[in-house]
Amino acid sequence: MSFTTNKTIAMFGGKLLKLTHTAKSTSCDMNVNLYLPPQASSKKVPVLFWLSGLTCTPDNCTEKGFLQHAAAKKGIAIVYPDTSPRGLNIPGEDDAYDFGSAAGFFIDATQEPWNKGYNMYTYVTKELPEALWSSFKELDSSKVSLTGFSMGGHGALTLFLRNPTAYVSCSAFAPISNPSACQWGQKAFSGYFGEANKSKWAEHDATELVKKHRGPLELLIDVGTGDGFYKEGQLLPENFLAAAKESGNDKGVQLRFQPEYGHDHFFVASFADEHVEWHAKRLGVYDNADKQKL
Amino acid sequence: MSFTTNKTIAMFGGKLLKLTHTAKSTSCDMNVNLYLPPQASSKKVPVLFWLSGLTCTPDNCTEKGFLQHAAAKKGIAIVYPDTSPRGLNIPGEDDAYDFGSAAGFFIDATQEPWNKGYNMYTYVTKELPEALWSSFKELDSSKVSLTGFSMGGHGALTLFLRNPTAYVSCSAFAPISNPSACQWGQKAFSGYFGEANKSKWAEHDATELVKKHRGPLELLIDVGTGDGFYKEGQLLPENFLAAAKESGNDKGVQLRFQPEYGHDHFFVASFADEHVEWHAKRLGVYDNADKQKL
Numbered sequence: 001m002s003f004t005t006n007k008t009i010a011m012f013g014g015k016l017l018k019l020t021h022t023a024k025s026t027s028c029d030m031n032v033n034l035y036l037p038p039q040a041s042s043k044k045v046p047v048l049f050w051l052s053g054l055t056c057t058p059d060n061c062t063e064k065g066f067l068q069h070a071a072a073k074k075g076i077a078i079v080y081p082d083t084s085p086r087g088l089n090i091p092g093e094d095d096a097y098d099f100g101s102a103a104g105f106f107i108d109a110t111q112e113p114w115n116k117g118y119n120m121y122t123y124v125t126k127e128l129p130e131a132l133w134s135s136f137k138e139l140d141s142s143k144v145s146l147t148g149f150s151m152g153g154h155g156a157l158t159l160f161l162r163n164p165t166a167y168v169s170c171s172a173f174a175p176i177s178n179p180s181a182c183q184w185g186q187k188a189f190s191g192y193f194g195e196a197n198k199s200k201w202a203e204h205d206a207t208e209l210v211k212k213h214r215g216p217l218e219l220l221i222d223v224g225t226g227d228g229f230y231k232e233g234q235l236l237p238e239n240f241l242a243a244a245k246e247s248g249n250d251k252g253v254q255l256r257f258q259p260e261y262g263h264d265h266f267f268v269a270s271f272a273d274e275h276v277e278w279h280a281k282r283l284g285v286y287d288n289a290d291k292q293k294l
Numbered sequence: 295m296s297f298t299t300n301k302t303i304a305m306f307g308g309k310l311l312k313l314t315h316t317a318k319s320t321s322c323d324m325n326v327n328l329y330l331p332p333q334a335s336s337k338k339v340p341v342l343f344w345l346s347g348l349t350c351t352p353d354n355c356t357e358k359g360f361l362q363h364a365a366a367k368k369g370i371a372i373v374y375p376d377t378s379p380r381g382l383n384i385p386g387e388d389d390a391y392d393f394g395s396a397a398g399f400f401i402d403a404t405q406e407p408w409n410k411g412y413n414m415y416t417y418v419t420k421e422l423p424e425a426l427w428s429s430f431k432e433l434d435s436s437k438v439s440l441t442g443f444s445m446g447g448h449g450a451l452t453l454f455l456r457n458p459t460a461y462v463s464c465s466a467f468a469p470i471s472n473p474s475a476c477q478w479g480q481k482a483f484s485g486y487f488g489e490a491n492k493s494k495w496a497e498h499d500a501t502e503l504v505k506k507h508r509g510p511l512e513l514l515i516d517v518g519t520g521d522g523f524y525k526e527g528q529l530l531p532e533n534f535l536a537a538a539k540e541s542g543n544d545k546g547v548q549l550r551f552q553p554e555y556g557h558d559h560f561f562v563a564s565f566a567d568e569h570v571e572w573h574a575k576r577l578g579v580y581d582n583a584d585k586q587k588l
Contacts, residue, residue, distance in 0.1 A: 010520060010554040012564045063358050063559070069567075226304060260304040269360065270306045 003032075003135050012072035013038040016062065025108075025127045026085035027117035032128065033058040035068050036138060039075030044140040046168070046283040047077045047132075048276065049124065051148030051155035054184070055102050056083050061149065064265035070276035074285045077139055079132065081124055083151065085117040098184055099191050105179075106155030107204045109192035118192060121204075125159055125166070145279045149173040149268055150229070151184070153221075157206035157240075161213055169282035171220035171275045173268050174227055177240035178207035184234050207236070207243045217244070218252035220278050222271050224261025297326075297429050306366035307332040310356065319402075319421045320379035321411035326422065327352040329362050330432060333369030338434040340462070340577040341371045341426075342570065345418065345442030345449035348478070349396050350377050355443065358559035364570035368579045371433055373426065375418055377445065379411040392478055393485055399473070400449030401498045403486035412486060415498075419453055419460070439573045443467040443562055444523070445478070447515075451500035451534075455507055463576035465514040465569045467562050468521055471534035472501035478528050501530070501537045511538070512546035514572050516565050518555025 007018040014037040023030045039045050048071065052061050058080040061067070071078050084104030090113050093100035104120035133141040145168045148156035153175025160170035179185020180201045193200040202208040210217070223230055223237050230237075237255055244250035261267040301312040308331040317324045333339050342365065346355050352374040355361070365372050378398030384407050387394035398414035427435040439462045442450035447469025454464035473479020474495045487494040496502040504511070517524055517531050524531075531549055538544035555561040 009556060009558065009560050010518065010552075010564070011560040015554075016560065066360055066363070066563070069360070069363065069563075224304065258304075260309075262303060264303065265357070266303050266305040266310065269363075270304070273363075 003131065011035065012068045014040065014068070014072050016068070018058075021131055023123055023127055025117075025119040025122040028085045028087055030085070030123070030128075031058050031082050033062045033080040034132070034136070035062070035071060035078040035080075036136075037072045037075050037077060040077060040138040044138055045075050045077050046143035046145070046285060047079060047139050047141075048145045048147060048279055049079045049081070049156075051081065051106060051124065051146070051152030052083050053148075053150030053152050054083070055097050056152075057102070058082050061265065061268065064269065065149075066269035066272040067276055070273040070280070074276060074280040076276065076280060076283065076285060079128070081128055084120060088117045090114065090116065099187055103151065103188065105151060105185075105188045105192065105204070106159060107189075107192055110197065110200060111192055111194050114192050120155075121159070124155070125163060143168055143283050145169040145283060147171045147173070147275055147279065148175070149265075150235075150263065151176055153177075154179055154185070154206060157219070158204050158209060161206060161209035162203070164213070164215060169218065169279050171278060172222075173271065173275070174223050174230065174235055174263055175206065175221060175237065176235055178205060178236040180205045180208065181239060182234045182236055207240045210240060210244045210249050211247045213247065213249045216252060217249045218282070219254065220275060221253070221255045222258050222267075222275075223255070224258050224263065224267050226260040227263040227267070229263045297425070305329065306362045308334065308362070308366050310362070312352075315425055317417055317421055319411075319413040319416040322379045322381060324379070324417070324422075325352050325376050327356045327374040328426070328430070329356070329365060329372040329374075330430075331362075331366045331369050331371060334371060334432040338432055339369050339371050340437035340439065340579060341373060341433050341435075342439045342441060342573055343373045343375070343418065343450075345375065345400060345440070345446030345453075346377050347442075347444030347446050348377070349391050350446075351396070352376050355559060355562065358563060359443075359566055360563040361566045361570055364567040364574070368570060368574040370570065370574060370577065370579060373422070375422055378414060382411045384408065384410065393481055397445065397482065399445060399479075399482045399486065399498070400453060401483075401486055404491065404494060405486055405488050408486050414449075415453070418449065419457060437462055437577050439463040439577060441465045441467070441569055441573070442469070443559075444529075444557065445470055447471075448473055448479075448500060451513070452498050452503060455500060455503035456497070458507070458509060463512065463573050465572060466516075467565065467569070468517050468524065468529055468557055469500065469515060469531065470529055472499060472530040474499045474502065475533060476528045476530055501534045504534060504538045504543050505541045507541065507543045510546060511543045512576070513548065514569060515547070515549045516552050516561075516569075517549070518552050518557065518561050520554040521557040521561070523557045
């Protein structure tokens, strides 16, 4: 389906499009922001998907994450999808910040009534990119990378590990790294998959997925040591790293603990340049300054 | 008076302090954000005051303006004051977005009842800096610059032109440049000064002030051509530039029209690096890369 452009905003020499389209997988209209860097006016550009955290709309990181700063320099488009379907009128969908609206967890729900539209996995991996490639010829569908924050970091890691050939690179900020073992993930997976359906849980748990990964694996993961959710055991990046080590998949995994940073967009903004530049290298995008350094 | 630190947030290698203090000039507790760059942990750093626009608290530009990105590199602290007193219980203070709360216009009101606390001129030029110098020894009180957006751009220009020796440099984003001649300014000045008190109006109108300026004058002013408030005549930067020309004060005034940019923090963020770097040069802050270029 084609997109309605609600607003076009100049930013860092490029433009930010606030879009809406009707999505089949989520059974509702979905908002999505698309940042097109200045380079997109004259050539196809690679695409970085940003997956947001609990409570977020497409706007939070668009306004506060600062990814556009480096994306404009490197010539990378950024897609900011929403975090769940909206307005399906499922009883209870708006009752909690960590389940239902704005808490889609990038899975396809199997449990009634959530399976009616809580299919953010299919939406983000298939329906949204296909719609974008069809409507925006300036996007290079062969060069797509993933990053995200918190629940969106879980999304980035799991979508990448489940589809290793679909994406060029993956990074994450404070990801929920082992959802089966933390309260947020247990609540979400119980609700969307059913409490007993542990094999389904494992299919969307980065720590389980990395154990079975075959082939080279590179990941850049930042976690703040002042992150309250890290401290209370919602993120568990150590579990992910241990699983990667056990399966021999840890060689290219950079897990960096950033002193004192919290669980907020100030943290994201502070390392946004580095993440975008890390993806840029893997997407084959080098600016003149980089070439001189190489 | 000393400050209460409500929150300390790691950002771009430095820290953001969310502060509150009791202010005499505004007759209330005032919130203010202070960004300390990493360099402040070992030496005194220059200070850039950011003055915000209508409807803003200290948080809007702190979260969306990204001045901290270049400030962290250059070693400059940023102060984000509020835009008015809050909660004085003056009838009507919360009724309009462009008068009263969050619309203090950086003047000292002379009209009852606003003169009870709508004294943002004294607060920003005297009480707040004195309180900061007394509490934060890492701030270099001899190197202070000003910038701001919209109503805050008006604040930056007028505070600088009224106190040319107090500040090292001044820049502005989409400033209300001739408030006596636009609806926003006329409403504010009528309310705070009285409709007939035109000499007082002129004391806080950048276009009037620049006519009387003596000595060198350098200003960097950006305005977006897609700015709806510019188009409807609320900003009038051409009036300011014409007045500067008439009085021979235009040589160092850079008024740049930025194609398609709007009246928003996306515009501010897009040129934040340039403004901070422009101030850095005038504040005598050069990093190693700059030195090589000079």
